[in-house]
Amino acid sequence: xxxxxxxxxxxxxxxxxxxxxxxxxxxxxxxxxxxxxxxxxxxxxxxxxxxxxxxxxxxxxxxxxxxxxxxxxxxxxxxxxxxxxxxxxxxxxxxxxxxxxxxxxxxxxxxxxxxxxxxxxxxxxxxxxxxxxxxxxxxxxxxxxxxxxxxxxxxxxxxxxxxxxxxxxxxxxxxxxxxxxxxxxxxxxxxxxxxxxxxxxxxxxxxxxxxxxxxxxxxxxxxxxxxxxxxxxxxxxxxxxxxxxxxxxxxxxx
Amino acid sequence: xxxxxxxxxxxxxxxxxxxxxxxxxxxxxxxxxxxxxxxxxxxxxxxxxxxxxxxxxxxxxxxxxxxxxxxxxxxxxxxxxxxxxxxxxxxxxxxxxxxxxxxxxxxxxxxxxxxxxxxxxxxxxxxxxxxxxxxxxxxxxxxxxxxxxxxxxxxxxxxxxxxxxxxxxxxxxxxxxxxxxxxxxxxxxxxxxxxxxxxxxxxxxxxxxxxxxxxxxxxxx
Numbered sequence: 001x002x003x004x005x006x007x008x009x010x011x012x013x014x015x016x017x018x019x020x021x022x023x024x025x026x027x028x029x030x031x032x033x034x035x036x037x038x039x040x041x042x043x044x045x046x047x048x049x050x051x052x053x054x055x056x057x058x059x060x061x062x063x064x065x066x067x068x069x070x071x072x073x074x075x076x077x078x079x080x081x082x083x084x085x086x087x088x089x090x091x092x093x094x095x096x097x098x099x100x101x102x103x104x105x106x107x108x109x110x111x112x113x114x115x116x117x118x119x120x121x122x123x124x125x126x127x128x129x130x131x132x133x134x135x136x137x138x139x140x141x142x143x144x145x146x147x148x149x150x151x152x153x154x155x156x157x158x159x160x161x162x163x164x165x166x167x168x169x170x171x172x173x174x175x176x177x178x179x180x181x182x183x184x185x186x187x188x189x190x191x192x193x194x195x196x197x198x199x200x201x202x203x204x205x206x207x208x209x210x211x212x213x214x215x216x217x218x219x220x221x222x223x224x225x226x227x228x229x230x231x232x233x234x235x236x237x238x239x240x241x242x243x244x245x246x247x248x249x250x251x252x253x254x
Numbered sequence: 255x256x257x258x259x260x261x262x263x264x265x266x267x268x269x270x271x272x273x274x275x276x277x278x279x280x281x282x283x284x285x286x287x288x289x290x291x292x293x294x295x296x297x298x299x300x301x302x303x304x305x306x307x308x309x310x311x312x313x314x315x316x317x318x319x320x321x322x323x324x325x326x327x328x329x330x331x332x333x334x335x336x337x338x339x340x341x342x343x344x345x346x347x348x349x350x351x352x353x354x355x356x357x358x359x360x361x362x363x364x365x366x367x368x369x370x371x372x373x374x375x376x377x378x379x380x381x382x383x384x385x386x387x388x389x390x391x392x393x394x395x396x397x398x399x400x401x402x403x404x405x406x407x408x409x410x411x412x413x414x415x416x417x418x419x420x421x422x423x424x425x426x427x428x429x430x431x432x433x434x435x436x437x438x439x440x441x442x443x444x445x446x447x448x449x450x451x452x453x454x455x456x457x458x459x460x461x462x463x464x465x466x467x468x469x470x471x472x473x474x475x
Contacts, residue, residue: 088457089450090415092422093429097450101443105257181320188322192422199324203332212332220321220329227320 007211008034008218015209030205030215037201038222044119044187044197049180051123052130059083059127060134061160079131086128092189095121099193118190126183133175137168170241177234181227198222261439262448270438274431275452281348281427282414288353289413290406293360294395300365311361318358324419327351331423344425348417356413363405367398404468411460415453428452 008031009021022032062079086094098121103109109117141164149159169176191199202219206212299311318326330347342350371394379389399406421429429449436445 084458085454088415088454088461090418090429090453092418093446093450093453096446101446104443185320185322188324189419191324199322199328202325203328206332212336216325216329216333220325223322223325224317224320 003214003217004211005214007209007214010209012205012208030209033205034198034201034218034222037196037198038226040195041184041187041197042226044115044122044190044195045184047116047119048122048126048187049183051119052126052179052183055124055127056130057134057165059131060138061165063131063135064138065156083128083131086124087132091122091125091186092192094125095189095193097121114193115195118193118195122183122186122190126179126186129182130176130179133172133179134168137172138164140171141167167243170238170243173234173238173241177231177238180230180234184226184230185223257444257447258441259444259448261441262435262444266435266439270435271428271431271452274426274428277345277426278414278417278428281352281417281420282410284349285352285356285413285417286406286410289356289360290364292353292357293362294364296357296361297364297368298390300361301368315358315361318355319362323351323355323416324422326355327419327423330354344420344423347423348420348425348427352413352417356409359409360406363402363409364398366405367402368394370401371397400471403471404464407464407467408461411457411464414460415457418453 006017009017009029011018012028012030012033018027018029021029028036059079059082062075063083065073065076067073067076095118098117099114102117103112145163145167146159149163150156154162187197188199190197191203194200196204198219202216206215209215296311296315299307300315302308327348330342330351331344334347334350335341375393375397376389379393384392417427418429420427421433424430432445432449432452433442436442439445
């Protein structure tokens with residue numbers, strides 16, 4: 001079966017191959033659409049990553065709060081509940097819930113843009129996993145670090161801000177790298193609720209042009225390139241923020 | 255809006271959801287067994303010391319791990335029939351996809367498991383006169399499986415959650431069952447909520463079981 005790559009220069013409306021591959025004026029080629037879809041994927045992934053990092057850090061920190069004399073603090077228990085809840089329901093089901101159920105059941109969300117709902121869904125799902133890593137990172141630190149912070153007269157908040165979190169975040173960069181790559185891949189689930197990202201493009205354009213193989217190859221390649229790029233960026237960050245004498249190994253990692 | 259769950263009777267569960275639940279569980283089981291089998295082969299290839307085998311396995315594993323499962327599903331569902339010239343159906347392509355995809359993930363787990371075996375064990379096996387195959391089968395792999403059991407089970411739980419994706423290629427899985435029930439009985443939102451509850455109950459109890467297993471193994475060691 002011969003591959004015909006000219007399909008990417010074709011107009012999305014009349015399927016005529018354009019001399020200018022990116023299309024001119026209002027006409028869009030499949031290449032133009034592909035790039036736009038890639039942008040959508042990146043946007044969903046980056047926004048969701050922001051949500052996941054913020055909430056994941058907060059929840060992760062709350063789970064490591066010192067026990068009260070009566071046992072585990074109530075806040076830590078709520079934080080545990082958050083993780084169990086968002087970790088044990090499939091992402092697709094969560095995205096469907098945010099898209100179809102939440103806007104109807106909670107009128108507050110009725111006017112929130114659909115893209116944002118998907119971002120919240122993906123972000124909350126990932127926040128549970130990041131919270132788990134943040135907790136593991138903090139607990140991996142020697143107890144002395146916490147005591148040192150308290151001995152210096154820091155409040156609990158300051159101990160986390162200046163002592164524990166800066167160390168914990170450096171430790172968990174390898175699993176965080178995987179999570180960044182995961183969130184990019186998981187954004188493909190947004191396709192199920194009609195966000196026009198890469199997977200949606202692949203399916204739609206594949207059907208329109210009946211040139212599925214070329215379209216799918218291109219999209220798959222874009223996913224692989226993106227995954228590799230994220231991996232390199234995280235490896236760069238890991239190298240830059242390394243604490244001398246603490247983290248021995250370098251390079252990316254999964 | 256008030257939610258009304260009264261439509262969901264045992265009869266509805268039996269006729270709409272039960273078949274899908276079985277399919278989801280069966281897919282999980284087949285994909286786990288197939289994934290562990292091929293994943294172990296891939297791990298052995300990567301540790302074989304033969305450059306060509308190592309490279310092939312590494313490209314396969316890293317390639318699979320950088321594509322979304324959903325893309326792989328669509329690949330197999332829409333393109334394999336084009337290549338082999340006959341349709342394989344949603345359920346068939348779901349099984350092939352999951353085995354092929356999970357093999358990449360299980361291979362990384364098995365590689366870590368094999369590498370966790372002390373070097374001395376390998377040398378002891380050879381010193382006893384065992385061949386490479388005997389050494390793997392009798393000494394290394396049984397211990398690698400045992401060490402990695404909690405991780406393998408955690409991956410199986412993730413795998414079970416991921417089976418919900420076959421809903422998109424309209425295979426009759428658990429989520430599909432709830433969706434059809436919800437649409438036919440005009441309570442789609444309640445059906446989605448119930449689907450989430452069932453997934454949660456199953457995954458939560460399984461992950462608790464894994465936690466207990468982990469503690470048990472930790473004590474024996």
